[in-house]
Amino acid sequence: MKVGVCIKRVPGSDSRISVTDAESGPDLSGVGWEVNPYDSFAIEAAIQLQEASIASDVVVFSVCGADGDAKIRDALAMGKKGQSGASKAVRLDDPAFEGSDSLGIARILAAAMSKEGVDIVLAGRQSIDGDSSQVPAMMAEILGWPSVCEVTDLEVSPGKVKAWRQVGGGKREVVELPTPCVITTDKGLNTPRYPTLPGIMMAKRKPIEVLDAAALGLDPGSVGAAAAHVSIGNWSPPPERPPGRMLEGDTASVVSELITLLRDEAKVL
């Protein structure tokens, strides 16, 4: 069984994002990049399936330019030297992909999964830049495969997946679905391993194939800005909060004052 893992490089979660221009969006020139943290759960899950001899091969996919290769190598470096880890990566890169909306990105990834012949796609539940949580389920629909989102426990057997996912009120839903399928991973599924030095050395020699629209058999008109159904603009930083008030005095008086303020001034009780 071949497992495909989708990754995206994103600004690190501790990055400061500044919006200097309402139309061009945030200035990302100074941020530190990392593999989207939810995608790390997907890579770890794939490697665990490989170590359990359920997955025969793991391939990493990313829609990005050559500047994304460093983070692709980070993903390739996970696993045990000579025993597990992705065998290669596929970078989906074409000027025609510029300006794609989620559906365009999903079309690109779906075409790549078909071309590579994967049986299960694992991807993070959302990327922490766009925060849309759309691409994996869209990819599944385009492929005509079922999907399960936000999985915190997973059992894979030939032809079948059993998955647990958090739903409202602390409940966990248990679902079963056949392969091929798309699964999105949530925190709690596993603890991603750190790459080892031998893993990092090995990752440098793993191939990163580059595929463009023609290689994928994609109509360039079905992706990119011209095919997008949504446009994004008028960026702004988060609204400023009015300055707060510090409550001072002994414990008994501040807690009493707080309850009064919450009830009578803020009217939230």
Next chain:
Amino acid sequence: MSNGILVVCEHENGTPKKTAYELLSKARELSASLGGDVSALLIGASTTEMLGEYGAATVYTVEGADFDAGGPGAWVSAMSAAIAAANPAVVLGSTSDRTRAAFPRLAARIGAGMASDCTELFVDGGAIVARRPMYAGKASAEVRFSSDVALVTARPNSFPGATASGSAVGSTPLDAQLSDLDAAVKIVGLEEPKSAVVDLAEASRIVSGGRPVDSAENFDALIRPLAAAMGATAGASRAAVDSGFAPHSEQVGQTGKVVNPSLYIACAISGAIQHLAGMRTSRVIVAINKNPDAPIFEHATYGIVGDIFEVVPALADEARKQGISA
């Protein structure tokens, strides 16, 4: 020509959720300038009366064994049937585990643009415009649509103050059939938590604890009783969850839940950027922290510099004394 707004209403055992009323009320306001009717869709229930009072002119229902469990394929199939019946310009749902699974599949099926987890909606030039946070709330932007149908999910509690002004309506049952693809995901079980809790993402009051709480026992002895006394749901910082004081389902922040309550009480939470990402849109923020320089105070509506082991039990006692209710 597509026209009007279809609101996909969620329910708990047949009773529509608060989010359903929020969205219907907002849809009614938007439809005044967008034009067209407001319709509602209930999947796996037929308790329609109140939905009419909050703004739905028509309430479509889809019921049956295939639909009652609410799997993603059932939702896509039911929503497709409702779109065929209502021909809406906008399909509006609430951000949830259901909509995250189903709305993107629907978007791909019908070739529609989608905006997730929006916090503002308005009409400009006769078309819907959505504003949504990105980069975990460090920035936001407007989304405009060029497809016939716009799919939108909205963050719970974004449109407070839902009011009933219409009249009850009956149900318009729709006949929807599951394709093999839509029937492929089977829900085979539902594991209940030890105690029933309000979904953090939809909670209107939250009390959260950070790492200085120091143990799961202290979390149960300090944070949960304050939450109970305030009629609130308990939450935790990533540091507290990673230390094992609270389950991951209670984590607020960038790799946990994004919450939007009217009241958020942060107990011994310093205010790391990843935590702020999950709660910065809270209407009122209370910070209780020993360190007067903790960044959380820059975001707090009310701040108390003090030891949580002293302030939190005193606050819980005061809330009980003053008879605070949910």
